[in-house]
Amino acid sequence: MKTVVTTLARTYNHPSYEDPYEAVQDYNRVVEASANNPNKGSTALSTIVELPRGRIRAWVDEDGMPDAARGVMLAQRHGWVDPDDDMSVALAALAGHLLGGGSIAAKNYVPSVAAGRRVSLDEIEEAFRDVGVHPTRRHEELESRATEVLPATHGSVLGRTLAAWGCPVGGRATVETLPAIVDHASVAGQAGFLDAYVRHRAVDYPNKATSRLHGQQPIAFHQAIADLIEQVTNEHASAGDRGVTVSAAAMWALNLAEM
Structure with a gap:
């Protein structure tokens, strides 16, 4: 493209x-x-x-x-510039990991992702392998730093390409729109993006399947996430200043309900 x-x-x-x-x-x-x-x-x-x-x-x-x-x-x-269906799915999923629990470094454009309550380091490594790069880990020996997964090869080019697709560089706090790779991907790719993003950000309510996706981004971004959830699941999600509330029905449709 x-x-x-x-x-x-x-x-x-x-x-x-x-x-x-x-x-x-x-x-x-x-x-x-x-x-x-x-x-x-x-x-x-x-x-x-x-x-x-x-x-x-x-x-x-x-x-x-x-x-x-x-x-x-x-x-x-x-295959990152004009991706086929499989690569679009893989890039969209990696974008979900970056927006949910990672970043692209402003200095050298290398992307990295930390584990979350529902997202293991092994899964993140697989997400990098799916786009064709070999992953490595850093900070494993430091108790004061979260262990992160990043590409061992071609990291800067991958990060620059993800940035070209609309992933934020240098942090996620000001992002207002979803990466263009999400629109480019099939429904399967959009679902993969949501699967990664929701699993990084979701905090469950006690005794019910409704979840809250906490975030510090502008409300326009939270609204874009809510709209995508409704588009993919045909179930309700609502945006607010501090994140997105995902209905139990939508969490079930995403196969992410823990009840």
């Missing part, structure tokens, strides 16, 4: 471009020109593509590429 590619590219910085997406476009033009003129070096190709030789020399003569182009290529190779 062009919008995801553009937004993903713009999470990078490039010293020669105000807009890093233009670096991706120029790189692609250079690669195409080189394929069409296999015997020409960077000097001749710079004339063909009308770019300074100093800018493209490493792309042509040293197999280099802009970081943004490398990130886009890797994301496309993993």
Whole structure:
């Protein structure tokens, strides 16, 4: 998807471009020109593509590429940019874990998720494996820090792609809308998003199956969660300033009722 590619590219910085997406476009033009003129070096190709030789020399003569182009290529190779049904389900579920109990680091875009009362570290590791990355854990030996699961490989590119799909970066407190991957996914993907999010956030009421999803986000986000629950379950959920109240019927429909 062009919008995801553009937004993903713009999470990078490039010293020669105000807009890093233009670096991706120029790189692609250079690669195409080189394929069409296999015997020409960077000097001749710079004339063909009308770019300074100093800018493209490493792309042509040293197999280099802009970081943004490398990130886009890797994301496309993993199926994160234009996901099929299975990958959409996996990305939506991971987005639910991030919004429910994780974050994408502002410094390096690496996503991480902590366990919850209903969500084990093993399950979170499986969620990362489902999108094609190998997980690892950190802070296991620190009593003062919650153990988190994060990608051992391609973490920054995965986080940048999730950010391009609309997952918040640097915290969840100000998010107002659901990630676009939720709308892109099938009903199964939307249910998977809710399964992860609800299990991270739900606090049950005594002696009844109704649950409360506590959160500090703006009410617009809580309303979006409530609307999605009603859309997926055809049962009632209501939004408030501090979270979402999920009816017993909706919790049963989500297979999350503990009664």
